[in-house]
Amino acid sequence: MEKITLYEFENRQVISMGKMIGKQSIVFEETPFILEGASVVGPKEGEGPLGKGFDVVEQDPMMGQDSWELAESLFQKEALQKVLLKAKMGKEEIRYVFAGDLLGQLIGTTFGILEYEIPLFGIYGACSTMGEAMSLGAMIVEAGNAENVIAMTSSHFASAERQFRFPLEYGKQRPFSSTWTVTGSGAVIISRKQGIAKITGVTTGKIVDYGVKDAQNMGACMAPAAVDVIASHFEDFGTAPTDYDKIITGDLGLVGKTILFELLNQKGYDISKVHMDCGIEMFDGSVQDTHAGGSGCACAATVFTSFVLKQLKKKVWKKILFIPTGALMSPISFNEGNTVPGIAHCVMIESV
Amino acid sequence: MEKITLYEFENRQVISMGKMIGKQSIVFEETPFILEGASVVGPKEGEGPLGKGFDVVEQDPMMGQDSWELAESLFQKEALQKVLLKAKMGKEEIRYVFAGDLLGQLIGTTFGILEYEIPLFGIYGACSTMGEAMSLGAMIVEAGNAENVIAMTSSHFASAERQFRFPLEYGKQRPFSSTWTVTGSGAVIISRKQGIAKITGVTTGKIVDYGVKDAQNMGACMAPAAVDVIASHFEDFGTAPTDYDKIITGDLGLVGKTILFELLNQKGYDISKVHMDCGIEMFDGSVQDTHAGGSGCACAATVFTSFVLKQLKKKVWKKILFIPTGALMSPISFNEGNTVPGIAHCVMIESV
Numbered sequence: 001m002e003k004i005t006l007y008e009f010e011n012r013q014v015i016s017m018g019k020m021i022g023k024q025s026i027v028f029e030e031t032p033f034i035l036e037g038a039s040v041v042g043p044k045e046g047e048g049p050l051g052k053g054f055d056v057v058e059q060d061p062m063m064g065q066d067s068w069e070l071a072e073s074l075f076q077k078e079a080l081q082k083v084l085l086k087a088k089m090g091k092e093e094i095r096y097v098f099a100g101d102l103l104g105q106l107i108g109t110t111f112g113i114l115e116y117e118i119p120l121f122g123i124y125g126a127c128s129t130m131g132e133a134m135s136l137g138a139m140i141v142e143a144g145n146a147e148n149v150i151a152m153t154s155s156h157f158a159s160a161e162r163q164f165r166f167p168l169e170y171g172k173q174r175p176f177s178s179t180w181t182v183t184g185s186g187a188v189i190i191s192r193k194q195g196i197a198k199i200t201g202v203t204t205g206k207i208v209d210y211g212v213k214d215a216q217n218m219g220a221c222m223a224p225a226a227v228d229v230i231a232s233h234f235e236d237f238g239t240a241p242t243d244y245d246k247i248i249t250g251d252l253g254l255v256g257k258t259i260l261f262e263l264l265n266q267k268g269y270d271i272s273k274v275h276m277d278c279g280i281e282m283f284d285g286s287v288q289d290t291h292a293g294g295s296g297c298a299c300a301a302t303v304f305t306s307f308v309l310k311q312l313k314k315k316v317w318k319k320i321l322f323i324p325t326g327a328l329m330s331p332i333s334f335n336e337g338n339t340v341p342g343i344a345h346c347v348m349i350e351s352v
Numbered sequence: 353m354e355k356i357t358l359y360e361f362e363n364r365q366v367i368s369m370g371k372m373i374g375k376q377s378i379v380f381e382e383t384p385f386i387l388e389g390a391s392v393v394g395p396k397e398g399e400g401p402l403g404k405g406f407d408v409v410e411q412d413p414m415m416g417q418d419s420w421e422l423a424e425s426l427f428q429k430e431a432l433q434k435v436l437l438k439a440k441m442g443k444e445e446i447r448y449v450f451a452g453d454l455l456g457q458l459i460g461t462t463f464g465i466l467e468y469e470i471p472l473f474g475i476y477g478a479c480s481t482m483g484e485a486m487s488l489g490a491m492i493v494e495a496g497n498a499e500n501v502i503a504m505t506s507s508h509f510a511s512a513e514r515q516f517r518f519p520l521e522y523g524k525q526r527p528f529s530s531t532w533t534v535t536g537s538g539a540v541i542i543s544r545k546q547g548i549a550k551i552t553g554v555t556t557g558k559i560v561d562y563g564v565k566d567a568q569n570m571g572a573c574m575a576p577a578a579v580d581v582i583a584s585h586f587e588d589f590g591t592a593p594t595d596y597d598k599i600i601t602g603d604l605g606l607v608g609k610t611i612l613f614e615l616l617n618q619k620g621y622d623i624s625k626v627h628m629d630c631g632i633e634m635f636d637g638s639v640q641d642t643h644a645g646g647s648g649c650a651c652a653a654t655v656f657t658s659f660v661l662k663q664l665k666k667k668v669w670k671k672i673l674f675i676p677t678g679a680l681m682s683p684i685s686f687n688e689g690n691t692v693p694g695i696a697h698c699v700m701i702e703s704v
Contacts, residue, residue: 119557333421
């Protein structure tokens, strides 16, 4: 591929450094870099198998606040501060923040980044938010519209249970298909400056609805969307599972993983040898009582900004797909009898 | 300004067609076009002063559905269909949809665009969503990452009242500072192909919190954010209010307008001669009992895609600023005693 892509459209000569490939992918030629990443989690996540790898383990999931929602905001605030510190950057060097969370009207983000006064693109893709934020951030940086942007998201076990199911005080039993929302926040700086890894392509997901109506089984809601975007990625780029050192889904958990493998097998793709799910890695289900695994926007975001980025930095993995997965569940539409559709966004990342 | 911008960064020569200008703006040199726009509204909006200009006036605000939320989805579905029809395009020609709405988890959008199977970037900026969608859409098209994208949003009076305040059945009295959420949806196609108007720049807003805690006075929550982004736009571009034929805010209403003028005056800008607010134009308050004006994501989106686009097409206006304004109000954080911060996104549009 040539360094700069020139093509004609409607008799106008267009120069582009981003190149549309296939039906829904972009390949970057002037690749944007992941300059730095930061992860902040709560105590339960700190006790999990990946616990030592997070930048900060907060011992108080309330962060000294009176509400879970304000606590979640402070996780975002801390992740943003941490990633700036690690990159030795000031907030004025960040042109945009792409961020969102699971709470209605994105209040985790709103109150988390308020004081930084950085222009914000608020986004919502349920637990696929980190993939959406990184996709948009990479496109904006590559186009020369920013030198540095931050992609960030958060979730909180208690605020999510209240938002989507029941407040914790209700003491509801959790079925084995349920996942445990990760408390924490992950942030990356996407930059023109060379960093830990480079984003070489993105495949943007569609809404996929297989008709699942079980609010306690997010894995089943999200798996078909992950299948759709992963298969589209292979088609658009002409690649196969063996072309990647790891294919990392966000928070499908044990139930979703089984569905993912089965549906991808039906399309002729076997990813079982290179697959990893952040939700499955986050907790030790045998002692932490987390059932099908971890979930929430922060699940993919914190595992990516700790464990995954380290493997890329050490070149243990040279080329990966990162696919945060989201279940578009609304308590209102769910209570009205509607299904829970899913969406997933795929980011191709390579070591430098 | 040269056709293609060349600049050096970290010893890498970067070619860009988007150019960062000032602290938070982009000026487009290969301008993306607004190819076509479509507006679908409910009966009350159809009876308002702009009623004749909307593409479709649905006479049943329930759209034949059992819930307000599903009705809202159908408004988005219809607006998307309408804009494709007007542009004589198939859905497969649209590479991305940038869309969102006021409902938690964006279910208006989710169920509205589900069947179209177009890759989606879900966004949330409260009632500033149309500005955010158009900003991102323009940047992505200009960078050569898409030939055509759709920017779209919706709102619904009844679904918004339930989401943010009380269900209609409660029969609450509305204070005079309150606004009436517009029922409808507006969609534009942003394209490389020459269309009705061109997007020549964007200024992306920050979250601004003046400490307002009145859920019945959205105008006061949003006005400071509008002031911030409008003043930043003037500073970044070195322009003054007189450089624009119209400066169009989204849904500040009568209360917000007063605050907007006063705060901008304090910064040395008098926009009173060129200002228009979509919320004030939407209804005739003297007979429609809408108090401070119209509001909701659909307010700015439907006025823009009907009345405003027509003025640009007829060259009555040659250069405008379009600034949808959002109040980031969450019923959860509001009930926890938190403030309602605002955000606004500014899009500069010129006739062709």
